[in-house]
Amino acid sequence: MKDKRPKYKKIIEAAVMVIAEKGYHAAQVSKIAKQAGVADGTIYLYFKNKDDILISLFREKMGMHIEKIRKCLEGKKTASEKLYTLVENHFSQLNKDRQYAIVTQLELRQTNRELRQRINLVLKEYLNLIDEIVEYGVRTGEFREDLDFRLARQMIFGTIDEIATTWVMNDQKYDLVSLVSSVHELLIDGFRKRDALSSDHP
Amino acid sequence: MKDKRPKYKKIIEAAVMVIAEKGYHAAQVSKIAKQAGVADGTIYLYFKNKDDILISLFREKMGMHIEKIRKCLEGKKTASEKLYTLVENHFSQLNKDRQYAIVTQLELRQTNRELRQRINLVLKEYLNLIDEIVEYGVRTGEFREDLDFRLARQMIFGTIDEIATTWVMNDQKYDLVSLVSSVHELLIDGFRKRDALSSDHP
Amino acid sequence: MKDKRPKYKKIIEAAVMVIAEKGYHAAQVSKIAKQAGVADGTIYLYFKNKDDILISLFREKMGMHIEKIRKCLEGKKTASEKLYTLVENHFSQLNKDRQYAIVTQLELRQTNRELRQRINLVLKEYLNLIDEIVEYGVRTGEFREDLDFRLARQMIFGTIDEIATTWVMNDQKYDLVSLVSSVHELLIDGFRKRDALSSDHP
Amino acid sequence: MKDKRPKYKKIIEAAVMVIAEKGYHAAQVSKIAKQAGVADGTIYLYFKNKDDILISLFREKMGMHIEKIRKCLEGKKTASEKLYTLVENHFSQLNKDRQYAIVTQLELRQTNRELRQRINLVLKEYLNLIDEIVEYGVRTGEFREDLDFRLARQMIFGTIDEIATTWVMNDQKYDLVSLVSSVHELLIDGFRKRDALSSDHP
DNA sequence: AATGAATGAGTCTTCATTCAT
DNA sequence: CATGAATGAAGACTCATTCAT
Incomplete structure (x- = not known):
């Protein structure tokens, strides 16, 4: 049982990096996805929308x-x-x-x-x-x-x-x-x- | 010599009202203009841009x-x-x-x-x-x-x-x-x- | 020998229900699958694509x-x-x-x-x-x-x-x-x- | 008094052309705009949304x-x-x-x-x-x-x-x-x- | 000084489809 | 046969700003 919800965590960490660098508004979802190494759509399997990424984080x-x-x-x-x-x-x-x-x-x-x-x-x-x-x-x-x-x-x-x-x-x-x-x-x-x-x- | 720059002040006051009601992002320049009773373009005679309204205010x-x-x-x-x-x-x-x-x-x-x-x-x-x-x-x-x-x-x-x-x-x-x-x-x-x-x- | 291709029929019936209720465009394949009680992917074992469901139906x-x-x-x-x-x-x-x-x-x-x-x-x-x-x-x-x-x-x-x-x-x-x-x-x-x-x- | 609402009419005619050629769904608003010789945003000065173009037409x-x-x-x-x-x-x-x-x-x-x-x-x-x-x-x-x-x-x-x-x-x-x-x-x-x-x- | 019609850049989100298991 | 997590392409719309009048 290693690494529960690995994509979820990856996305959170990617979001912190991208948002810290660009600012929240300039942090496109597609950039976060790329940084996390997942497809854009995958983000929406774990988060309701962009705001939800911030809240969840x-x-x-x-x-x-x-x-x-x-x-x-x-x-x-x-x-x-x-x-x-x-x-x-x-x-x-x-x-x-x-x-x-x-x-x-x-x-x-x-x-x-x-x-x-x-x-x-x-x-x-x-x-x-x-x-x-x-x-x-x-x-x-x-x-x-x-x-x-x-x-x-x-x-x-x-x-x-x-x-x-x-x-x-x-x-x-x-x-x-x-x-x-x-x-x-x-x-x-x-x-x-x-x-x-x-x-x-x- | 009262009422110096009457439009400038009107716009500031209008901005406070509209921004307080709608929030900054939802406060369209056109709404502020309408509230101030001036044309959209007039705002740009007194302020460099939307941010400048907020700063000036x-x-x-x-x-x-x-x-x-x-x-x-x-x-x-x-x-x-x-x-x-x-x-x-x-x-x-x-x-x-x-x-x-x-x-x-x-x-x-x-x-x-x-x-x-x-x-x-x-x-x-x-x-x-x-x-x-x-x-x-x-x-x-x-x-x-x-x-x-x-x-x-x-x-x-x-x-x-x-x-x-x-x-x-x-x-x-x-x-x-x-x-x-x-x-x-x-x-x-x-x-x-x-x-x-x-x-x-x- | 009744119930030939039971899933095929189930999917068709589910499609009629979901499409009637939501309309064709809003009838997601995943909703039809859920209504039919099968996995999303299963649909594609019986139908070429979403349009094919409608045609087949x-x-x-x-x-x-x-x-x-x-x-x-x-x-x-x-x-x-x-x-x-x-x-x-x-x-x-x-x-x-x-x-x-x-x-x-x-x-x-x-x-x-x-x-x-x-x-x-x-x-x-x-x-x-x-x-x-x-x-x-x-x-x-x-x-x-x-x-x-x-x-x-x-x-x-x-x-x-x-x-x-x-x-x-x-x-x-x-x-x-x-x-x-x-x-x-x-x-x-x-x-x-x-x-x-x-x-x-x- | 020549040509009342020239842009409105141009957009309507452009929409007929583009929709007839591509179909409604494939008829991007930007294509209609280009065909009409106006900016994308101009369409929304005359029509509420894409559907409204079709209805108005x-x-x-x-x-x-x-x-x-x-x-x-x-x-x-x-x-x-x-x-x-x-x-x-x-x-x-x-x-x-x-x-x-x-x-x-x-x-x-x-x-x-x-x-x-x-x-x-x-x-x-x-x-x-x-x-x-x-x-x-x-x-x-x-x-x-x-x-x-x-x-x-x-x-x-x-x-x-x-x-x-x-x-x-x-x-x-x-x-x-x-x-x-x-x-x-x-x-x-x-x-x-x-x-x-x-x-x-x- | 004032107008307001026109501009056009920029992005989140959905969902049909795939494929490793 | 069956699954369902993952994919990724694609586009309508807003609104701050400009500029000819």
């Missing part, structure tokens, strides 16, 4: 990303550590897979509202993960009890997303992972209880 | 927005107050002009990389404004002296932008301005010096 | 139709009776098999010229049958001896075909068989020997 | 045809003469415009049901014209008073349409107009008042 990658983070989170005791882990994973994944970073930070946004809604559905699971961390922090008394979950989540995601986008638009010239500490510190300070301050991340 | 609005914020900032003494003013203006402008909020938070993003670069050029001035506030805070000793300007700016902009986008995608159902205090607090805590805490905004 | 049904009419005709003495029998059989078959009626009156026509020629080849046998009746009528002195065989045949076929098509396009709302008498009468009057009739056209 | 030609027949009919006194005029005009128009004959007899039929309905709407006016003649014949006592209008109309149209189609499929080898007399005679005999004729069918 994002869902696939995001699913793996979330799974990996969940595993890493298991060992962590404090909310601060958990948040650190999240940011670290977020940045390191983008840092490792440059083409996927381009797709996720730039091309995924260039879509119409309907598609955007479907993208948000996928993103939701990630946002839930952030919520869980914040909630955990409040529950353990590590974070202020009057912390607004939604705002905290939006601050976390908004910040790392903006940093990632800037990094991509600057041609990924610097090492994204080196920012993890500072970003974590910046975020955590807003959440923490006012009377106890320390830097506790690894 | 953003530049125009952003210019006014920045000007207004600068005025408001003049009276403020502390960096915290200044940041509060910025967030408040940001949210209240979007809250007031719902159609522009849609254009700026959703449609402006659906553009190719080249256009995106030009949008960033316009945005830069706004980001500079944020930088100035952060810098001021550090200079006055209100903020930590080791604060990374770029990260601080990305946190501020990333947070308020994410909050605004979520609000738009949720059909602007709640009052954006009511979030100003909480957001400001959340942000400022990360910047402040560790030994002196207070809530100082109006 | 028509040939099969038309063959049975002609055979049945020939049997009914045997007992009839006069050309008038024979013509009556033909019209009656024509209408009653369509009346009985509504889906086939749709295929034959509407979908069979939506084909390109080459296919149309092959359909006409099948139809030819039916037209020959009509010719035989006309010829018989002339031979027995029942019809005018100067009757143009070809025109008579075209009048007979054109009339009943037009009536059938109208009936199908009107959603087969009325009983086609009830028209047999009137149609027969209308047709026969043009063929019959006349005692004394003027020719009044210019 | 038919409506245009049929309109002129009906108008012409109506003029010819005015001078005729008897229903028989009127019917003769109709058949004569029908055949002579097809005989004159060979390409249009191909379009009308073959290509117009190769369309899906929805389009067919719209074609029938145009055809209806022609069928009404036939109805008027039949009605006139009955009113003046020239035709049997128990004549079924609908059947008579279907016999007339079915017959001349079948004759015309056969003629086209036989490559228009013979002179269609030479058949007018015989066809007229054949038709009229079924309609006329009879002195004494038995009904002999079962």
Whole structure:
């Protein structure tokens, strides 16, 4: 049982490459097919249409990303550590897979509202993960009890997303992972209880 | 001497309406022209191309927005107050002009990389404004002296932008301005010096 | 030894159903296969191509139709009776098999010229049958001896075909068989020997 | 005021030529455009889509045809003469415009049901014209008073349409107009008042 | 300055057919 | 005989932009 759905995966990988290079609109289906080494029509055996390639790609990658983070989170005791882990994973994944970073930070946004809604559905699971961390922090008394979950989540995601986008638009010239500490510190300070301050991340 | 370039302004306003309603890609130039009450060709007397309408619209609005914020900032003494003013203006402008909020938070993003670069050029001035506030805070000793300007700016902009986008995608159902205090607090805590805490905004 | 070529027949019947429901162009081979309970490829073991399904279907049904009419005709003495029998059989078959009626009156026509020629080849046998009746009528002195065989045949076929098509396009709302008498009468009057009739056209 | 809507007419004429030569499905819009000497997009300023070209073409030609027949009919006194005029005009128009004959007899039929309905709407006016003649014949006592209008109309149209189609499929080898007399005679005999004729069918 | 009729480039998707198993 | 995954050709239509008036 090697290589389940080999064509599906090949097409996804081809799509990441072509979209990263050309941009979503200029990424013709026929180019993706050629890159994947399949016929144009084969794409439509696995995907409903071009948009569905983008959605599926994002869902696939995001699913793996979330799974990996969940595993890493298991060992962590404090909310601060958990948040650190999240940011670290977020940045390191983008840092490792440059083409996927381009797709996720730039091309995924260039879509119409309907598609955007479907993208948000996928993103939701990630946002839930952030919520869980914040909630955990409040529950353990590590974070202020009057912390607004939604705002905290939006601050976390908004910040790392903006940093990632800037990094991509600057041609990924610097090492994204080196920012993890500072970003974590910046975020955590807003959440923490006012009377106890320390830097506790690894 | 009022009504300078009346058609130019009419087209901009028409573009905001049509793009907010239909989305950027579905907003045909001919529809914008009809909405503005001019001929299709007339648009090209004032704008180089369709993208230029979007850019110009953003530049125009952003210019006014920045000007207004600068005025408001003049009276403020502390960096915290200044940041509060910025967030408040940001949210209240979007809250007031719902159609522009849609254009700026959703449609402006659906553009190719080249256009995106030009949008960033316009945005830069706004980001500079944020930088100035952060810098001021550090200079006055209100903020930590080791604060990374770029990260601080990305946190501020990333947070308020994410909050605004979520609000738009949720059909602007709640009052954006009511979030100003909480957001400001959340942000400022990360910047402040560790030994002196207070809530100082109006 | 019943059920000869069971798949062949199943495919034909499935084709009638799917084509009647969807129309010829929208009736994908894969849908016919599914309806017949066979694999797509199996169809090509029995038919050369999609057009061949339509032709074969028509040939099969038309063959049975002609055979049945020939049997009914045997007992009839006069050309008038024979013509009556033909019209009656024509209408009653369509009346009985509504889906086939749709295929034959509407979908069979939506084909390109080459296919149309092959359909006409099948139809030819039916037209020959009509010719035989006309010829018989002339031979027995029942019809005018100067009757143009070809025109008579075209009048007979054109009339009943037009009536059938109208009936199908009107959603087969009325009983086609009830028209047999009137149609027969209308047709026969043009063929019959006349005692004394003027020719009044210019 | 010369040549109203010159492009519209050019496209119609080009469509007749290309469709007659290639068949409707093989008649690419771009080929019609080239033949008409306009850009592809120009077609869509005058027609909603490819189907609309076919419909408009038919409506245009049929309109002129009906108008012409109506003029010819005015001078005729008897229903028989009127019917003769109709058949004569029908055949002579097809005989004159060979390409249009191909379009009308073959290509117009190769369309899906929805389009067919719209074609029938145009055809209806022609069928009404036939109805008027039949009605006139009955009113003046020239035709049997128990004549079924609908059947008579279907016999007339079915017959001349079948004759015309056969003629086209036989490559228009013979002179269609030479058949007018015989066809007229054949038709009229079924309609006329009879002195004494038995009904002999079962 | 203003018009609006004309242009024409550019691509996703379907589905009949094949052939290795 | 039977399967069904894979193939790949083919074309209508949109709409930003131009330019003669």
